[in-house]
Amino acid sequence: MQDVALEERLLLNAYRQLLGEAAAAACPPALVMASRNDLVSYACRTLPEAEQRVLLDYADSLARRFSSTGIERYPLPLRCAEKPTEAEDRAHAHLLEGSGSLWVALRDVIVALDFGADGRPIAEGHVFYLGSYCKGGAVGVCRHTRYHGNVCRLLNAALQAICPDFAWSTLAVSLNNGVKVHTDRWNASAPCLLVGCSHHDGGELWIEQPGGVACLEHEGTQLFGTALPTSAMVVMFSGKEQRHANLPWSNGDRFVLIAFQTGHLASLRPAERRMLLDFGICSALAVAMAQ
Structure with missing residues (x-):
């Protein structure tokens, strides 16, 4: 890729x-x-x-x-709904091909997602969630998930190709989402994997690190950290334990895919677990059940 x-x-x-x-x-x-x-x-x-x-x-x-660029094998498609969303229809069509470029398929599908406004106070942009959620005492499956089984399988395959040993339960695809300094308090204590899907300029992921040279002002205080490129790049970080934000970008839309684990996966209902495992999205749950 x-x-x-x-x-x-x-x-x-x-x-x-x-x-x-x-x-x-x-x-x-x-x-x-x-x-x-x-x-x-x-x-x-x-x-x-x-x-x-x-x-x-x-x-x-x-x-x-680049003539040696490889073709990856796709997972088997799931049966499509009678009236699928555009993104689900595209994902199903790619999976029916059996193989191809996961990078091209991934990007073709995520631009068709029906993004909604990110309602968090620290965010200003759009996002689309798939997989599990955990907020306060509530644990369950994000509402779009059941209608996007083929999207889940395709994104899951791309993530496994990028980082085979990584485990996650949730995917967040963000579009032009300016996010201020924060931590992800409802995440599990496990790494997050960020995959930059667009060829934008700027838009680095800022991560707080002692001795860092990239400074951000937050609530009247200078914070020091590192700014990591996100344009068609992969970054691993701890969303729960490291304060982070994204920097301004230019020259195009900024699409980012973030995979992470939510807390309390054991509290999911059996039917929810089966759906996530069938869709291939909840590799963290699969790892836990195998132990």
């Missing part, structure tokens, strides 16, 4: 350079989620003929360089 993402980023950078700074600033925000083929197609529609030839030559050279 890393090579596929790198090829996209290099093509996007080349396209922006050929456009010139002023025109590049007016690119559609969604272009940061375009696949390699979609980028080439869009460039051919919007660049003058001479610049088109330059970009196509560069695209050919990148194709030769």
Whole structure:
């Protein structure tokens, strides 16, 4: 997946350079989620003929360089509902293919999710949750989960390909979500895995660390930490124990997938456990049951 993402980023950078700074600033925000083929197609529609030839030559050279990019095997699809959501329909279609690029499929599906406003006081943006939730004394399954079994299976497969030993119970896909300094108090004491899915600029994940050189002001106090890139990058951190936030971004939409464990998984109802395990999303529960 890393090579596929790198090829996209290099093509996007080349396209922006050929456009010139002023025109590049007016690119559609969604272009940061375009696949390699979609980028080439869009460039051919919007660049003058001479610049088109330059970009196509560069695209050919990148194709030769990344010719060994692997095709991953997909999990089996689940039966689709009679009237699936667009994201579920896309995920089902990808899984029916049997194999392909998990990175391309992942990004094609998450742009179609029906995002809602993030209601947390520390957030300003949109989010879509799948898997388990834990808030106060309440434990259960996020409401969108049962309608997105194929989305769950596809995202689960991508995460397993990225970090095979990682265990999680919940997925949060965020869109242009500015999040202030906080900790995730209802998470389990386990790491979070952040996967940057877009080719945005900036938007780093800030994590508090003693001696860090990246400073943030929070409630009148200077906090020191580290700013880690999130544009098509993977970051592991402790959401429960480390204060964190995200920094401003530019040049496109910012899509981020975060996998984590909620607390009190043992309190899930048997039917909820079966659904999460069947959807492949609750690997933390599978690990716990195997012990």
